Amino acid sequence: xxxxxxxxxxxxxxxxxxxxxxxxxxxxxxxxxxxxxxxxxxxxxxxxxxxxxxxxxxxxxxxxxxxxxxxxxxxxxxxxxxxxxxxxxxxxxxxxxxxxxxxxxxxxxxxxxxxxxxxxxxxxxxxxxxxxxxx
Amino acid sequence: xxxxxxxxxxxxxxxxxxxxxxxxxxxxxxxxxxxxxxxxxxxxxxxxxxxxxxxxxxxxxxxxxxxxxxxxxxxxxxxxxxxxxxxxxxxxxxxxxxxxxxxxxxxx
Numbered sequence: 001x002x003x004x005x006x007x008x009x010x011x012x013x014x015x016x017x018x019x020x021x022x023x024x025x026x027x028x029x030x031x032x033x034x035x036x037x038x039x040x041x042x043x044x045x046x047x048x049x050x051x052x053x054x055x056x057x058x059x060x061x062x063x064x065x066x067x068x069x070x071x072x073x074x075x076x077x078x079x080x081x082x083x084x085x086x087x088x089x090x091x092x093x094x095x096x097x098x099x100x101x102x103x104x105x106x107x108x109x110x111x112x113x114x115x116x117x118x119x120x121x122x123x124x125x126x127x128x129x130x131x132x133x134x135x
Numbered sequence: 136x137x138x139x140x141x142x143x144x145x146x147x148x149x150x151x152x153x154x155x156x157x158x159x160x161x162x163x164x165x166x167x168x169x170x171x172x173x174x175x176x177x178x179x180x181x182x183x184x185x186x187x188x189x190x191x192x193x194x195x196x197x198x199x200x201x202x203x204x205x206x207x208x209x210x211x212x213x214x215x216x217x218x219x220x221x222x223x224x225x226x227x228x229x230x231x232x233x234x235x236x237x238x239x240x241x242x243x
Contacts, residue, residue, distance in 0.1 A: 035163065077165055111236035112236040114232075117138060
């Protein structure tokens, strides 16, 4: 039994839910979280998006520029959705692959992380089933 | 790899995150949570507050960095010299696999 914790972009929640259903994991818990990833050291990766966002912002002061840069290079915490999915050992790779497939973008950074943790036991409240039968 | 989940006072969240970042552990996920500890909440007269707001900081690190991370969190989440009730707890769980979505590669 494994617990899959995936932190994904908020606008990818629908796609992730669909991917989970197709991968055979219908049940999940989702949570609004704030997060940040590894610092982006190579500024060239975010240069293009930074230019686009600056153009959209229509303001050219120092604060706007700082805000946009910090959001893109990961200095700030930004909103993400955290999915928690319980899965049988043999389904883990399929579900992970489905989540990756659904969440990939062309931005290179900020697409999220997936963690797989071992779970000791699970119990279904309605029937008191435990272990693998509870999932 | 291990997952560290630290429950700290909301006002200590910023300083803990900053110090973690300067210690080289930048990536983290933060959730606002409510909870109570073994003191059964806070009691003022007849009123018991047992849903005390805290911040949950979640990060996944390599096994050998555990002591560094714990040291940073404990040092900066503590209030006063001795610490006080309500400073929080740290939980550590095993993590089997980690994937980065953008590249699809396994590993931190």
